[in-house]
Amino acid sequence: MKTSVISPIARRKPRRRLPLAGVIGCAIFAFWLLMAVAGPYLAPDDAGGVTGDDVFAPISALHPLGTDYLGRDMLSRILHGAPYTIGLALAAVLLASVGGTALAMCAAAAGGWFDAIVSRIVDTMLSIPHKLLALIIVAGFGTSVPLLIVTAGIGYMPGAYRIARALAVNVQAMDYVQAARARGEGMAYITCREMLPNMIRPVLADFGLRFLFIVLLLSGLSFLGLGIQPPHADWGSLVRENIIGLSEGAPAVVMPAIAIATLTIAVNMAIDGLVGRKRRGREG
Template sequence: MPLSGKIGLALVGFWILAAILGPLVAPYPPGAFVSEEVFAGSTSQFWFGSDFLGRDVLSRLLVGARLTMGLSAIAVAIAVALGTGLALTAAVGPRWLDELLSRAMDTLISIPSKIFALVLVAAFGSSVLLLTLIVAITYVPGNFRIARSLAVGLARLDYVEVARARGEGRIHIALVEMLPNMIRPLCADIGLRFVFIVLLLSGLSFLGLGLQPPEADLGALVRENVSGLAEGALAIMAPAVAIASLTVGVNLLIDAATQGNVK
């Protein structure tokens, strides 16, 4: 594995551990007012200082990382399952179904993802469940296009034709003959979708349309402490660096994997 891949793996591994164990080792309850000073600097008591209400930034950061990574992982799983499922259906189904699904996805993908998500959030609200579904649906078309291009190419190969000649059904061909040979390129797409969803969720939260108080993901932590930007407060710098390091780490790991250097 190249150095960039090792750095990416270390960053991703760190944030996975933070998401799993962070809330258990957080020094204070995330909503507790523990400091008399707002936007305090780093001290032995508050490693990342305090936020605009005197809450411990480190504790809120660890809980926010779990929400950001958890919701993003669930959303990307839904998006990939729907997109790949529809792509396989289009590849093995009749031509009219392929055309119908492809044109529908082309229509959706022509709408910028943030605008599409903003419209859906404004229409249906931003509870945790709805927000996850909205973000997932936003990225279904992108996954569909990649999965369909892979599936259509596989559908013309000899071993798939042999399966058809044996009388295998469309479901068997899609799930047994084609899907296993799509896994590796789809894994790279899953990583990219995860990055896009992290950024979209953080962007929506920064605009006040994501998770609502008292819940707070990394984007919400940036928004609620934006008044400390002029002071360079750790309360705003820490979640911003967390978002950047997470997305950069995933990108470095994907880059190493797609180059075929991950052993």
């Protein structure tokens, strides 16, 4: 009697493909990440180089995105501003998410008075609006790149802490965590080997959302003149300094706004696609 042998490849579950919207979002986000690294080297002109007397020039072969209020090439300005917009947001979201998640896991694992004190401090910080906190810090200590990163990171760390703590409290009640405690494992082993791997997916989804919020926060500060200072510029300050050309329909106002919009929408599409893919995989 013959028995059919099923190969390991045939027994595997079919891989869930990323939705088209998620693929588009990941592609656009990867493009902007590349521009954040290589954009200044690909720019046709210097960030502050004035190419002529034609201010608010329309789109042309010489200036694919027009010129700004001083006659500077907008394509070069946007490419030079990409590292500030994307790089600062990535650094700030790493500070917020990594710091908030690590503190949350320690608080959930330790419990008792440490968890209570940290949670009350976080509740107090959550009561302060992010933009108001950023305005207070910038007005009191001035504007610099490290200060902007710390301001945005501290402002969004309490939200990351709250989400990570809720996940950690649920995970630490699982049997495998209790078994690790019974074996006498230390807090570092329990948090890094038992809790974190089972929290990573929702934490990554929250990471992407906080990146969006921080991009908008930093762009808003730059639009108010409290972000990146001249001669450097991020996309928010490019919108602010060219706002007088809005009545003329100048591309110098529209193009930085489109860059901000494409970045935020792309990240949102990528997060929705990745989270939806994992959800469908669990349901399947």
